[in-house]
Amino acid sequence: MSIVWFAKSQTINIKTKTRKEAKMETKKPKGRLFAYFMVAAAVGLVIANTVAVKLFALGPFVWTVAIIMSPIVYILGDVITEVYGYAAARRVIWASIAANVFMSLIFAITIVMRGINPEFDPIYRQVFMQVPRIVIASIIGVWAGQFTNAFVLSRMKVLTRGKFPPIRFIVSTLFGETVDTFFFATIGFAFIVPWSVVLTMIWSAASFKTVYETVITPITYLVCRVVKKAEGVDVYDTKISYNPFKMRSRGGE
Numbered sequence: 001m002s003i004v005w006f007a008k009s010q011t012i013n014i015k016t017k018t019r020k021e022a023k024m025e026t027k028k029p030k031g032r033l034f035a036y037f038m039v040a041a042a043v044g045l046v047i048a049n050t051v052a053v054k055l056f057a058l059g060p061f062v063w064t065v066a067i068i069m070s071p072i073v074y075i076l077g078d079v080i081t082e083v084y085g086y087a088a089a090r091r092v093i094w095a096s097i098a099a100n101v102f103m104s105l106i107f108a109i110t111i112v113m114r115g116i117n118p119e120f121d122p123i124y125r126q127v128f129m130q131v132p133r134i135v136i137a138s139i140i141g142v143w144a145g146q147f148t149n150a151f152v153l154s155r156m157k158v159l160t161r162g163k164f165p166p167i168r169f170i171v172s173t174l175f176g177e178t179v180d181t182f183f184f185a186t187i188g189f190a191f192i193v194p195w196s197v198v199l200t201m202i203w204s205a206a207s208f209k210t211v212y213e214t215v216i217t218p219i220t221y222l223v224c225r226v227v228k229k230a231e232g233v234d235v236y237d238t239k240i241s242y243n244p245f246k247m248r249s250r251g252g253e
Contacts, residue, residue: 023188033231037080038092043098049100049138051085053127055193061204062197071212072169074149074176078169078213081150082157082224083236089150090244096146103136137188145180148243149173154237162236165224168216173213178206236251 052066073096081089107128116123151174160168185201214221228234 029232030082031233033227034080034084034088037076038095040078040242041073041076041092042096044076045096045138045142046068046099046103048073049103049135049239052134052138052188055197055201056238060200061208062200063205063208064201067205067208070180071177071209071216074146074173074209075216077146077149077176078153078172078220079224079227081153081172082169083233083235084229085241086133086150086154086237088148088235089154091247093142093146093150093244094247097143100135100139100142113126134188137184138185140154140187141180141182141184143244144183145176145178148179149176152176152241154240158236158238162234165221169217169220170210170214174206174210177213178202178211180193181209 048066048069051069054065056065057063057064065120077089077092080092099253111125111128149172152175153168156168156171157165181202185198185205189198189201
């Protein structure tokens, strides 16, 4: 991703340059939107993990309130993988995990700090003491789920030669969300709530998120088309390592 800094005092005389040179200077660099998607994905995951300590029931379903945010994180993951490729999605996943580790560390430090209101400390501790465990569960779940989602979407794009994007979005989300929810619910809520509740969380959350993705797929598809056109980028992962720990790659991976 190229970042160009323009000094305020710099003056360019376009008249003295050829049309081609002027066009090259005014052409916006590719990948300029990638940073925004990365920030949105990381912030979305931080918000989801912060509110995930609260459970609510809706009929036979048991969900965390993060259910309203976590599907959006996966939609962002779909857009990033579809437009920029698996390698870019890999960087976003690790950046999101790093942001959540930092958040958990800050919460852990502030829990042990004594506040000026003794009555507020136990309330604060009761709420945020669960967050580190939730973040650990989320990190493992997101790591497994997001990489599963990115891998399935990336491979399906190559195998279908870029066709059937709505189907690719839905199938990859189904795999990713199921893996994510399994690890998150098991690690985050085991021995806190009954196992029957944990199992209900797994199938109900995975089902809801997949349905959510299905409903929102036309918007996801539209966003991908707009971003591809704006960026001039449409990556096909024909030669790439899918190793989630491989941060540097050859050939622009």
